[in-house]
Amino acid sequence: MELLINDQTHEVDVEAEMPLLWVIRDVLDMKGTKYSCGIAQCGACTVHIDGEPVRSCVLPVSAAVGKRITTIEGLAQNVAHPVQEAWIRHQVPQCGYCQSGQIMAAASLLQKIPQPNDADIDAAMSNLCRCGTYARIRAAIHDLAGTTPEVAKA
Amino acid sequence: MNKPVNSTRRQFLLASAAVSGGFALGFSLPNNKARAAEAADPTRVNIWVEVAPDDTVTIRYARSEMGQGSFTSAPQLVADELDANWDQVKIVYVDVNEHLRNNRAWGDMATVGSRTIRASQEALRTAGATARAMLVSAAAQQWSVPANEITVQNGIVAHAASGKQSGFGALAALAATQPVPETVALKDPSAWSIIGQSVPRRDIPASTDGSQVYGIDVSLPGMVYAAIAQAPVFGGKLSTFNDASARGMRGIIDIFAIDDDSALVVVADNWWRAQQALARVEITWDERGNGSVDDASIRAFFQEGLAATDAAPLPNSAGDVDAALSSAAKVLEADYYTPYLSHTPMEPMGATVQIGADHVQVWTSTQSADGVATEVAGALGVPPETVIVHRVQAGGGFGRRGGTGDYGKQAALIAAKLPMDTPVKLLWTREEDTQHGFYRPLAMYRLKAGLDADNKIVGWRTRIASGSLLGQMRGIPLPNGVDAMATEGFTRLPYLVDNQDHSYKQTPTHVPIGFWRTVGWSQTPFAREQFIDELAHAAGEDPLSFRLRHMAEDELSRHILQVAADNAGWTTAPAAGVFRGIATTEPYGSFTAAVVELSVDASGGIKVHRIVQAINSGHVVNPDNVVAQLQGATVWALSAAMWGEINIERGRVRQANFHDYRVLRMAEMPKVDVVLAPTGGFWGGVGEPGQAPLLPAFCNALFAATGKRFRELPLYHQGFRLV
Numbered sequence: 001m002e003l004l005i006n007d008q009t010h011e012v013d014v015e016a017e018m019p020l021l022w023v024i025r026d027v028l029d030m031k032g033t034k035y036s037c038g039i040a041q042c043g044a045c046t047v048h049i050d051g052e053p054v055r056s057c058v059l060p061v062s063a064a065v066g067k068r069i070t071t072i073e074g075l076a077q078n079v080a081h082p083v084q085e086a087w088i089r090h091q092v093p094q095c096g097y098c099q100s101g102q103i104m105a106a107a108s109l110l111q112k113i114p115q116p117n118d119a120d121i122d123a124a125m126s127n128l129c130r131c132g133t134y135a136r137i138r139a140a141i142h143d144l145a146g147t148t149p150e151v152a153k154a
Numbered sequence: 155m156n157k158p159v160n161s162t163r164r165q166f167l168l169a170s171a172a173v174s175g176g177f178a179l180g181f182s183l184p185n186n187k188a189r190a191a192e193a194a195d196p197t198r199v200n201i202w203v204e205v206a207p208d209d210t211v212t213i214r215y216a217r218s219e220m221g222q223g224s225f226t227s228a229p230q231l232v233a234d235e236l237d238a239n240w241d242q243v244k245i246v247y248v249d250v251n252e253h254l255r256n257n258r259a260w261g262d263m264a265t266v267g268s269r270t271i272r273a274s275q276e277a278l279r280t281a282g283a284t285a286r287a288m289l290v291s292a293a294a295q296q297w298s299v300p301a302n303e304i305t306v307q308n309g310i311v312a313h314a315a316s317g318k319q320s321g322f323g324a325l326a327a328l329a330a331t332q333p334v335p336e337t338v339a340l341k342d343p344s345a346w347s348i349i350g351q352s353v354p355r356r357d358i359p360a361s362t363d364g365s366q367v368y369g370i371d372v373s374l375p376g377m378v379y380a381a382i383a384q385a386p387v388f389g390g391k392l393s394t395f396n397d398a399s400a401r402g403m404r405g406i407i408d409i410f411a412i413d414d415d416s417a418l419v420v421v422a423d424n425w426w427r428a429q430q431a432l433a434r435v436e437i438t439w440d441e442r443g444n445g446s447v448d449d450a451s452i453r454a455f456f457q458e459g460l461a462a463t464d465a466a467p468l469p470n471s472a473g474d475v476d477a478a479l480s481s482a483a484k485v486l487e488a489d490y491y492t493p494y495l496s497h498t499p500m501e502p503m504g505a506t507v508q509i510g511a512d513h514v515q516v517w518t519s520t521q522s523a524d525g526v527a528t529e530v531a532g533a534l535g536v537p538p539e540t541v542i543v544h545r546v547q548a549g550g551g552f553g554r555r556g557g558t559g560d561y562g563k564q565a566a567l568i569a570a571k572l573p574m575d576t577p578v579k580l581l582w583t584r585e586e587d588t589q590h591g592f593y594r595p596l597a598m599y600r601l602k603a604g605l606d607a608d609n610k611i612v613g614w615r616t617r618i619a620s621g622s623l624l625g626q627m628r629g630i631p632l633p634n635g636v637d638a639m640a641t642e643g644f645t646r647l648p649y650l651v652d653n654q655d656h657s658y659k660q661t662p663t664h665v666p667i668g669f670w671r672t673v674g675w676s677q678t679p680f681a682r683e684q685f686i687d688e689l690a691h692a693a694g695e696d697p698l699s700f701r702l703r704h705m706a707e708d709e710l711s712r713h714i715l716q717v718a719a720d721n722a723g724w725t726t727a728p729a730a731g732v733f734r735g736i737a738t739t740e741p742y743g744s745f746t747a748a749v750v751e752l753s754v755d756a757s758g759g760i761k762v763h764r765i766v767q768a769i770n771s772g773h774v775v776n777p778d779n780v781v782a783q784l785q786g787a788t789v790w791a792l793s794a795a796m797w798g799e800i801n802i803e804r805g806r807v808r809q810a811n812f813h814d815y816r817v818l819r820m821a822e823m824p825k826v827d828v829v830l831a832p833t834g835g836f837w838g839g840v841g842e843p844g845q846a847p848l849l850p851a852f853c854n855a856l857f858a859a860t861g862k863r864f865r866e867l868p869l870y871h872q873g874f875r876l877v
Contacts (some may be wrong), residue, residue: 035370
């Protein structure tokens with residue numbers, strides 16, 4: 001199977017049903033995309049497939065063939081992505097484990113809705129964070145969008 | 155330290171001084187028990203300062219980083235006393251093996267109990283001040299000027315009268331030859347320039363581009379992968395297994411039982427393949443007699459604990475509660491229940507182990523790096539000094555990774571069954587994590603108190619039934635039968651009550667229990683701070699003024715309670731339909747209070763409008779990081795309030811993954827205002843204290859809104875949800 005990941009093609013010899021996550025992590029050795037639940041509940045494994053956020057832990061690799069796959073490593077090559085810069089500016093991560101997925105989800109949201117409101121953020125940012133960085137994720141997204149949060153959701 | 159100066163790197167070990175005893179360049183720690191005991195003293199200096207010719211100051215960090223921020227804040231303490239230029243400071247981890255080979259010279263590496271700063275601050279500041287003194291001494295010698303005329307600021311050593319000045323690097327070689335001062339003066343807090351600053355956390359950039367390495371991310375040549383199925387009933391053993399249909403699957407290397415038949419393991423060339431094969435193995439388990447334990451039997455056992463006549467009295471019991479209650483104008487009694495909870499850090503459990511001829515290497519996310527070495531060494535029967543633990547960031551800890559003796563040991567036992575030098579990465583599924591945790595203990599509380607005619611509390615009785623972390627997990631005999639963790643919050647009430655009688659009955663079950671973020675303080679205030687609210691309500695008094703009226707004038711809780719109330723506008727009525735609850739706690743050497751504002755709709759939808767959290771941690775090292783810790787505490791408290799529970803049925807855990815072990819999501823995160831109100835004068839913790847008052851403040855607000863008291867968690871059972 002041939003995969004196009006971060007603008008590079010990779011030939012992989014794996015079972016068609018192996019989830020894309022494990023091909024990325026263990027076959028291609030790109031560790032930025034994380035495993036946490038394996039059932040598409042938490043979003044730590046979020047990658048972009050043709051620009052759409054996808055939970056790679058439940059996506060058979062065969063379904064990604066012929067599509068453009070972007071991982072956290074490829075979100076911005078050689079320069080920091082604006083979302084990554086905002087994450088640093090707002091000191092968002094705590095343990096950081098969920099943040100690859102959070103950043104991929106946020107980048108996709110801002111691509112589609114450059115000025116998301118809080119409802120847009122709530123709908124798009126369903127990734128779990130156990131450390132509790134939600135308030136800062138929201139603040140960082142509003143910062144990028146040049147919008148202000150509603151009073152109840154600062 | 156007995157490691158000689160590394161002249162090949164042209165770097166110079168500048169100082170590593172001890173609070174007592176001397177600990178310096180070329181110093182060798184004798185390998186005897188007395189020295190080992192001294193080295194275990196948590197006040198001992200556990201850090202080096204190293205200065206390179208290019209002025210780079212390397213500060214070593216001994217404990218773990220799991221998101222709590224002390225990889226940055228602990229070195230701030232060193233750098234401030236050193237008067238270093240923070241931009242020239244580089245932070246590296248202490249080498250665990252070096253630590254073990256030198257009788258644990260850096261002291262306690264365990265990153266638990268919100269104590270990284272409070273237990274290490276004096277040693278870390280002393281290390282910085284000592285290094286500074288040696289730089290000054292070197293400059294005095296080189297410039298032939300009196301040391302007391304030399305100033306150090308922002309990485310520059312200067313002598314005003316002669317106009318001489320230097321960076322640290324040019325003085326490092328000479329400084330390293332200076333005698334280590336036996337005592338150094340530490341700065342007055344008013345002189346701090348790096349302590350108290352919200353400097354950005356050093357580990358954050360790597361967490362934004364995928365380059366941060368966690369235990370799960372270790373990749374080694376020739377590495378194989380292990381999937382594991384542990385006995386579903388705690389304490390169970392493997393009875394039989396049939397792996398006929400799994401053996402021939404692609405990539406499968408071996409299938410075997412480990413750890414006294416408590417788990418079955420599949421090793422493969424890829425973790426997903428190992429997991430697929432494991433699902434095909436037919437396993438029967440011996441439940442070892444625990445297969446009929448369930449929530450109902452556990453609850454009955456705890457009810458017995460509440461009524462037991464042989465409970466252990468807490469030392470603060472005083473007066474005659476029976477007499478006080480019999481003469482009281484009003485007597486209230488209430489039972490509270492808090493369930494087992496799972497930690498569920500985002501990174502699942504796992505470890506990579508490689509056994510070589512001379513050394514064992516381990517890569518794992520842990521809160522206890524030296525504890526891992528001990529655990530692996532014990533599993534393999536080798537000296538801990540031969541175990542090399544590589545340090546990585548932990549994908550959340552929250553008490554789950556504090557030396558539990560499970561996944562690290564398992565990985566070592568798996569590696570021991572493979573050819574020498576084969577690295578093997580063990581990874582648990584989320585389901586294994588949920589079902590094989592060390593859970594926040596289930597606890598039940600029975601509180602009884604009386605008010606006199608003036609609505610003063612005249613007597614207070616507490617009975618706690620709970621497992622014992624110290625007794626069950628650590629095997630430590632309980633002093634006078636009392637577990638210190640299970641009774642937190644009741645061993646010293648901030649309220650003045652003449653007649654008090656508190657007691658604890660240990661109620662051990664087969665369910666493993668552990669240190670869950672905020673530990674006893676995550677649950678005891680649920681009872682104490684709701685009960686004080688119940689008393690206030692019975693007295694017909696405002697819950698804030700009722701609390702304050704029962705506190706001594708010099709009670710520090712008064713201050714933080716008032717700060718929280720003031721910031722919430724407690725004396726101003728909230729908007730129509732909005733209700734407030736308040737609570738105060740004294741956890742981990744800090745004082746925390748919270749006000750929760752919420753409204754409840756007719757269908758049980760709870761909208762949290764705002765949470766005000768206030769903390770007095772004495773001193774504050776990195777304010778923004780403290781704010782982050784308290785923001786995070788909200789997620790823990792609200793998750794526990796609404797959905798958190800681990801249920802036991804047929805001896806095993808019912809929940810499996812995030813779909814049935816619900817935790818707070820973005821859309822449910824309320825607005826949180828964190829107020830830092832440090833009074834100075836002491837060093838309190840910040841990682842755990844924030845959560846302590848939130849649960850009762852939330853439930854007190856719910857009472858204000860509904861008129862109903864909710865004494866059992868989680869609240870979704872009562873039809874509530876967050877909107």
